[in-house]
Amino acid sequence: MSDVAARQTRSLPVPEGFEGQRIDQVVSRLLGLSRTVAAELVAAGDVTLDGEPCATKSVRVSAGSWLEVVLPPPPEDVRARTEEPVAGLDVVHDDDDIVVVAKPVGVAAHPSPGWTGPTVTGGLAAAGYRISSHGPDERQGIVHRLDVGTSGLMVVAKSERAYSELKRAFKERRVSKRYRAVAQGHPDPLSGTVDAPIGRHPRHDYKWAVVADGKPSVTHYDTIEVFPGASLMDLGLETGRTHQIRVHFSALGHPLAGDLTYGADPVLAERLGLTRQWLHAYHLEFVHPGTGRTVTFTSDYPDDLATALARLRADQ
Known part of the structure; x- marks a missing residue:
């Protein structure tokens, strides 16, 4: 790959939840790249662990290892492509x-x-x-x-x-956005508001965190169903910070099921068949810009989240 000087490099430690996973999977999930692109970066020598280039995409990672990835250059006509x-x-x-x-x-x-x-x-x-x-x-x-x-x-x-x-x-903030999420454990109280500022994580540039100098961030939550070791939550946002729900619930000590980046239990994620956080934007309501009338839209859970929820209910 040419023009390396114009490309961006991401450096970060391998989170504990990724222990033993293949390097192409880790790069894909941490940086939001497709598996194909991740594999191509490994093959081109653009992925290193603790300063050593990864020989193949099947290399297994260890938690805490230092990962560096030289990202692909921005496409010239990204919209058309x-x-x-x-x-x-x-x-x-x-x-x-x-x-x-x-x-x-x-x-x-x-x-x-x-x-x-x-x-x-x-x-x-x-x-x-x-x-x-x-x-x-x-x-x-x-x-x-x-x-x-x-x-x-x-x-x-x-x-x-x-x-x-x-x-x-x-x-x-005149748009109503509501989410459903499965959080690990049982938040106490079962309903409440998280009002905690969010900013870049002080050590890991791929994550966000509750920090004193972060931007104001407010999440309202209600517990609507309880399972052994997990809870189905209904959530409303006053603000829309990056990873807001994930960060707030991780800070509460109740990370979203499947969210390995923010401290979720990988054993529970595997048992539920989750390869991502259990989080779904199911409700959207706003004043239609053409008619001036309030419109409301809803969305069913996708198959992977519905399956995980069914497994939780079966454990009761």
Whole structure:
């Protein structure tokens, strides 16, 4: 791979939850890359563990080892290159102003440097949807985002009016976003509010954390079902910080099931068949920018989360 000087390098320790996993899996999950790209980086010598290049993609990692990855260069025409169909991207609603989708796990909201996987914007373009031209080139029409590893509802602006009004509505916190999550253990109290600032983790640049100088972050939660060793939560956000729910529940000592990055039990994750955090954006409500009426959308749990929940219920 050429032009290494123009590429970004990520350096981080291997979390405990990744002990014994293959290097291509670890790179893929930690950095949000596809397995194919991760394997290509290993083959090109762009992945090192404790300063030594990984010989093959099947190298097994040890917790605490220092991982360095030279990321691929930003694509010259990232939008055009990612206009490809996205399996599992369901259109929940479509009109002249907006399109609402249920985003599957493993799909980014929009293209970004280092990400070569599927995107919501690319999937919509490939399906023939015309979205707003407002916003940065790689994020046109995007008024809010979901993490790659989180599934659920997103609204994308199609008209210029919708883009402006929805961006303002999200900024002014006039959009109701609700999530369901499975947290390890039983939070005490069973309902409450986490008001704790979030910023970059002081030691690990791939994570976020509750820190004194972070941005204000508020999460409201209710426990709606209890299992041995876990709880199904209903969550509402006042703010939309990166990894907010994951960070807040990790700080409470109740990381989301399957969320190995933030301290989840890998044994429980394996038993439930989880390869990502149990977190789903199931409810979205806002004033329609075209009609002025309140609209509400909901999304069912995807198969992997539904299966994990069924296994928890079977253990009772």
